Amino acid sequence: MEAPLAGKTVVLAVTGGIAAYKAVEVARLLKKLGARVLPVLTKNATKFVGPVTFSGITGEAVREDLWDAGVSGELHVLLAAEADLIAVVPATADSMARMASGRCDDLVTATLLCTQSPVLVAPAMHPQMWRHPATEHNTNLLRDRGTLFVGPVDGPVASGESGLGRMAEPSEIVSAIQRHIQARQALPASADQRDLLGKHVVVTAGPTHEPIDPVRFLGNLSSGKMGFAIAEAAARRGATVTLIAGPVHLATPAGVRRRDIVTARELHDAVFAERDTTDVLIMAAAVADFRPREAATQKIKKSDQDDGAPVLELVRNPDILTSVGASRTADQPRPTMLVGFALETGDDASVIAYARDKVRRKKCDLIVANRADQSLGKDDNRVFLVADRRDEVPIVSGPKSLVSSRILDIVVAALS
Numbered sequence: 345m346e347a348p349l350a351g352k353t354v355v356l357a358v359t360g361g362i363a364a365y366k367a368v369e370v371a372r373l374l375k376k377l378g379a380r381v382l383p384v385l386t387k388n389a390t391k392f393v394g395p396v397t398f399s400g401i402t403g404e405a406v407r408e409d410l411w412d413a414g415v416s417g418e419l420h421v422l423l424a425a426e427a428d429l430i431a432v433v434p435a436t437a438d439s440m441a442r443m444a445s446g447r448c449d450d451l452v453t454a455t456l457l458c459t460q461s462p463v464l465v466a467p468a469m470h471p472q473m474w475r476h477p478a479t480e481h482n483t484n485l486l487r488d489r490g491t492l493f494v495g496p497v498d499g500p501v502a503s504g505e506s507g508l509g510r511m512a513e514p515s516e517i518v519s520a521i522q523r524h525i526q527a528r529q530a531l532p533a534s535a536d537q538r539d540l541l542g543k544h545v546v547v548t549a550g551p552t553h554e555p556i557d558p559v560r561f562l563g564n565l566s567s568g569k570m571g572f573a574i575a576e577a578a579a580r581r582g583a584t585v586t587l588i589a590g591p592v593h594l595a596t597p598a599g600v601r602r603r604d605i606v607t608a609r610e611l612h613d614a615v616f617a618e619r620d621t622t623d624v625l626i627m628a629a630a631v632a633d634f635r636p637r638e639a640a641t642q643k644i645k646k647s648d649q650d651d652g653a654p655v656l657e658l659v660r661n662p663d664i665l666t667s668v669g670a671s672r673t674a675d676q677p678r679p680t681m682l683v684g685f686a687l688e689t690g691d692d693a694s695v696i697a698y699a700r701d702k703v704r705r706k707k708c709d710l711i712v713a714n715r716a717d718q719s720l721g722k723d724d725n726r727v728f729l730v731a732d733r734r735d736e737v738p739i740v741s742g743p744k745s746l747v748s749s750r751i752l753d754i755v756v757a758a759l760s
């Protein structure tokens with residue numbers, strides 16, 4: 345049987361912390377899975393572990409110098425292009441700060457700034473450094489840009505103290521690397537085309553939560569999986585992707601810029617803030633149609649209700665898709681392509697009929713219609729692709745990654 349990471353290249357960027365010695369084990373485990381491992385060490389990393397250890401384990405030249413005269417071409421560009429994934433193990437507080445601010449004055453940071461491949465970091469530092477607001481800010485920035493994190497974990501650190509800051513175990517790090525590489529590999533071949541290069545694709549995903557009081561809200565069962573899969577597929581096809589996400593528990597796909605929102609009105613503002621630069625807007629979010637007229641500032645108590653139950657007065661939320669559709673004119677043709685979703689509870693025929701009506705009413709180019717029983721919270725979906733002025737309605741079913749790919753095929757065809 346073929347090794348799970350055969351044919352895959354991992355650039356292992358090692359930065360200068362005591363956990364650097366564990367990066368040797370990460371290299372060994374990756375090799376065992378069949379990956380080609382290219383070690384790149386910062387100058388500080390070499391104070392903790394000798395480069396010869398890495399070359400011995402990986403069988404590859406260890407790179408340290410941005411100015412390596414022995415290489416034809418620019419080393420950081422070559423490494424960035426060859427990587428199926430770049431893993432920063434360990435990632436010190438300083439290296440994360442340098443990544444977050446876009447520094448590129450050594451081979452590790454220059455390679456990271458240059459790559460379009462997923463970047464995974466395994467932070468390792470004293471718990472006080474991990475908790476510092478500066479590190480927290482840098483972590484959030486990196487997450488927003490799609491950097492993948494594994495750890496840190498709670499446990500003993502080099503100083504002998506214990507806390508959140510210890511690097512995840514090498515086996516954990518390697519499992520995360522394997523998972524991410526294989527997830528990308530699972531995407532269909534057509535997603536390898538970079539046919540969305542230069543396009544700004546904005547995807548909305550997940551539910552909205554409409555506050556009733558400080559501890560209660562009106563929401564829905566959307567998991568966000570469909571929108572996140574579309575964002576990931578669009579990024580792989582070269583688009584600049586902004587993912588506007590409601591409250592969901594999903595990791596940001598690699599290379600995707602993420603904006604988090606809670607309510608429909610926040611979603612409305614976030615969509616319109618991007619509109620003038622948006623080429624393609626895909627509204628996969630399950631936006632609440634109604635919200636309580638007023639959110640109570642204090643928790644509503646049973647004892648406040650004479651007859652035992654409050655009556656909630658609801659008002660309509662803005663229909664974002666309709667507003668964007670209506671705002672498109674010859675002078676303001678943004679977004680060029682407008683895609684809506686329609687989640688229905690009926691049978692196939694009624695779902696298609698609703699979608700035909702919606703595509704006209706909301707002035708969008710495509711409605712992706714799906715049935716609640718076949719999509720909500722699931723990893724797979726079955727969708728009807730109802731385009732404006734087209735009788736034929738293709739049906740796509742399969743993993744949400746595959747469905748995303750087909751939606752983007754239609755987007756690309758329409759853009760060209």
Ligand code: C5P
Pocket residue numbers: 608627628629630631632633661662663664665666683684685686687
């Ligand atoms: O009309 P309906 O809610 O079925 O339309 C669904 C589509 O409209 C989805 O693309 C959803 O994101 C979008 N929508 C919206 N604003 C709302 C409600 C739905 O943009 N208030």
